[in-house]
Amino acid sequence: xxxxxxxxxxxxxxxxxxxxxxxxxxxxxxxxxxxxxxxxxxxxxxxxxxxxxxxxxxxxxxxxxxxxxxxxxxxxxxxxxxxxxxxxxxxxxxxxxxxxxxxxxxxxxxxxxxxxxxxxxxxxxxxxxxxxxxxxxxxxxxxxxxxxxxxxxxxxxxxxxxxxxxxx
Numbered sequence: 591x592x593x594x595x596x597x598x599x600x601x602x603x604x605x606x607x608x609x610x611x612x613x614x615x616x617x618x619x620x621x622x623x624x625x626x627x628x629x630x631x632x633x634x635x636x637x638x639x640x641x642x643x644x645x646x647x648x649x650x651x652x653x654x655x656x657x658x659x660x661x662x663x664x665x666x667x668x669x670x671x672x673x674x675x676x677x678x679x680x681x682x683x684x685x686x687x688x689x690x691x692x693x694x695x696x697x698x699x700x701x702x703x704x705x706x707x708x709x710x711x712x713x714x715x716x717x718x719x720x721x722x723x724x725x726x727x728x729x730x731x732x733x734x735x736x737x738x739x740x741x742x743x744x745x746x747x748x749x750x751x752x753x754x755x756x757x758x
Contacts, residue, residue, distance in 0.1 A: 603665040613674055616647040638729035641693050651675035692730040
């Protein structure tokens with residue numbers, strides 16, 4: 591969640607006004623996901639929409655800076671400092687083999703039963719045919735970067751729109 595702005599808060603760098611509507615839209619969706627009634631869902635499943643939105647918002651900032659080079663370094667660092675994107679998740683996306691990782695919990699061995707990474711990190715060609723996998727942490731259905739992996743995040747595979755990246 592972005593930090594609260596006050597009269598003492600540093601002014602946003604040039605270019606922030608261009609991407610602010612998209613960031614506000616993510617913030618509104620995040621609030622809606624937090625306030626959504628969780629009837630019929632397990633406690634952990636209620637957090638999945640929040641993880642997806644966090645991923646989409648961080649991916650939006652990552653693509654603006656690294657892929658499209660549409661924002662300045664100063665604005666990128668400002669967005670990270672203000673909490674608009676997850677710096678640790680973006681750092682993983684820059685490493686080989688982690689280009690599509692959905693969340694940091696999926697790559698932490700301490701969060702699994704057998705001391706390995708999450709099942710969503712297993713490439714599709716290594717799984718049994720027709721077996722549907724789903725991460726217990728974030729609901730991802732496969733974020734491995736290896737061969738046989740499908741492109742996109744869990745949100746795009748579930749039929750939900752991905753973050754707009756044409757707004758900059």
